[in-house]
Amino acid sequence: MKRLFVYLSFGLLLMLLQTTLLPQLLPRVLVPNLLLILLLYLALSEEFVNALLLTLLFGLLQDCFGSTVLGLYAVVHLVIFFMVRVMVTRLSAESPVLLLLLVAAGTLVQAFLVGACLTLFAEAGSVLGILLVTLPVQLFVNLLGAIFLLSGLLYLQPQFGARSGMAGLPHQSRRHGA
Amino acid sequence: MGEFFKRHRIAILAVVLLFLSLLLYSYNLRHKGTTTLFEQTVLTITTPLQRGVDGFVKEVGQLWMNYLWLIDTRQENLRLRDEMAQLRARLSAEKEISLENQRLRRLLDFSEDFHHTVLPARVIAEDISSWARTIVLNKGTAAGLREGLPVVAAEGVVGRIIKVAPNSARVLLITDASSAVAALVQRTRTRGVARGAGDHLSLDYASRQAALKLDDLLITSGMGGVFPKGLVVGRIGLIEQGRFGLFQRVDLIPAADFSRLEEVLVLLEDQQ
Numbered sequence: 154m155k156r157l158f159v160y161l162s163f164g165l166l167l168m169l170l171q172t173t174l175l176p177q178l179l180p181r182v183l184v185p186n187l188l189l190i191l192l193l194y195l196a197l198s199e200e201f202v203n204a205l206l207l208t209l210l211f212g213l214l215q216d217c218f219g220s221t222v223l224g225l226y227a228v229v230h231l232v233i234f235f236m237v238r239v240m241v242t243r244l245s246a247e248s249p250v251l252l253l254l255l256v257a258a259g260t261l262v263q264a265f266l267v268g269a270c271l272t273l274f275a276e277a278g279s280v281l282g283i284l285l286v287t288l289p290v291q292l293f294v295n296l297l298g299a300i301f302l303l304s305g306l307l308y309l310q311p312q313f314g315a316r317s318g319m320a321g322l323p324h325q326s327r328r329h330g331a
Numbered sequence: 332m333g334e335f336f337k338r339h340r341i342a343i344l345a346v347v348l349l350f351l352s353l354l355l356y357s358y359n360l361r362h363k364g365t366t367t368l369f370e371q372t373v374l375t376i377t378t379p380l381q382r383g384v385d386g387f388v389k390e391v392g393q394l395w396m397n398y399l400w401l402i403d404t405r406q407e408n409l410r411l412r413d414e415m416a417q418l419r420a421r422l423s424a425e426k427e428i429s430l431e432n433q434r435l436r437r438l439l440d441f442s443e444d445f446h447h448t449v450l451p452a453r454v455i456a457e458d459i460s461s462w463a464r465t466i467v468l469n470k471g472t473a474a475g476l477r478e479g480l481p482v483v484a485a486e487g488v489v490g491r492i493i494k495v496a497p498n499s500a501r502v503l504l505i506t507d508a509s510s511a512v513a514a515l516v517q518r519t520r521t522r523g524v525a526r527g528a529g530d531h532l533s534l535d536y537a538s539r540q541a542a543l544k545l546d547d548l549l550i551t552s553g554m555g556g557v558f559p560k561g562l563v564v565g566r567i568g569l570i571e572q573g574r575f576g577l578f579q580r581v582d583l584i585p586a587a588d589f590s591r592l593e594e595v596l597v598l599l600e601d602q603q
Contacts, residue, residue: 165377165380168377168459169377169380169381169384171459172381172456172457172458172459172467173381173384173385173388173455173456173457174384174388176456176457177385177388177389177392180590181457181461181590182461184461186460186461188459201341205344205348209348209352212352213369214373215459215460216370217369217370217373217374217377217494218373218377218456218458218459219458219459219460219463219465220460220463221363221463221465221493221503221507221509222356222359222360222363223355223356223359223367223369223370224352224353224355224356224357224358224359224360225356227352227355227356228349228352228353228356231345231348231349231352232349235345235349238341264462267460267462270356271508271509274356274357274360275360275509279508279526279527279528279529279533280462280508280509282528282529283462283508283528283529284461284462286529287461287462287529291461
């Protein structure tokens, strides 16, 4: 329960950063999707039920912060979550670059799913064009954001003596058999 | 049967959750115009936080800009920009009134006049996604706002309110892909639909025969039922006429600068 609360607070903090602080410091296109990085990290390292609950909740919260229709990001995040969970059993979770690769793949999959949902179900006009134009830059800034967050975690790990539960880092948790 | 559910519980859970999420999405697609209790709660809880962060950032930014960095130049620049935007808005409004008067004289005793009650509001947050174009205002139902109200700036149309909580409201900008505004070219009176395309707009259904020019001003036509007639939407930035087709391709540069939007006006009511 405490972990859920910590993750939820951290997710809210990232959303606030993305909606208030970063847009004032950076052009819109250079704002990384920090919530997607957190979602991928959760899918990779958290227990199934906790991660699933948080994924759904973050999806609904992202709908409140950024989509015009409630439920869009809930669907998209759930699909990404299940894809990561299926893939993660076939990948080496101890590789430090795994999270970065997942962020790259996640950005592409998210753009595709959002575009597909809006095109198929909603009258979204030229949303595909907008997504395609911003995708390369979004991919780049998301990777930068992931590197920044990972570096922060690596720095914080020794400070708090916690070396477990960090997916994609050299010291892996019991969840990944380390 | 029990064994089957036990073995495939993850897959079943995945399918059920996805199905439920799709149902939620589908339901909300059909009820776009309303704000759900969940959305209202989230907006209510997060608005003070957004307002706090926004205020803090603006205070720090102002401190830096005003006291440490070209104090007089910056303030004068801001004042002149503001003045220029107001003069531009007044000029285009007067031009529109003058054209309207000419038409009205031709149509004898027809007269039309409207007054709006406006409510100033501050932008406190932007959209979390890179593709959607929405902003959050610091006023909500407590100040008399509701879904569907038009939002404008001194330079022109900004958007319309799509979600509203007691102390905040989300505005769909006219540059969002799902936004469409009934508009007309001020000079030629050519009608069309100004549709959002990210950072600019495109004018759909502009007749091929219409002699449009670059820099022509577009105003709201008042046909969509959301925006009153005569508000500036933008200027023509690109015109392309293919060899075939009924319409020409027209791209618009929005009048409002969405990257610098800080204060806006919400048009509260329309008294004919």
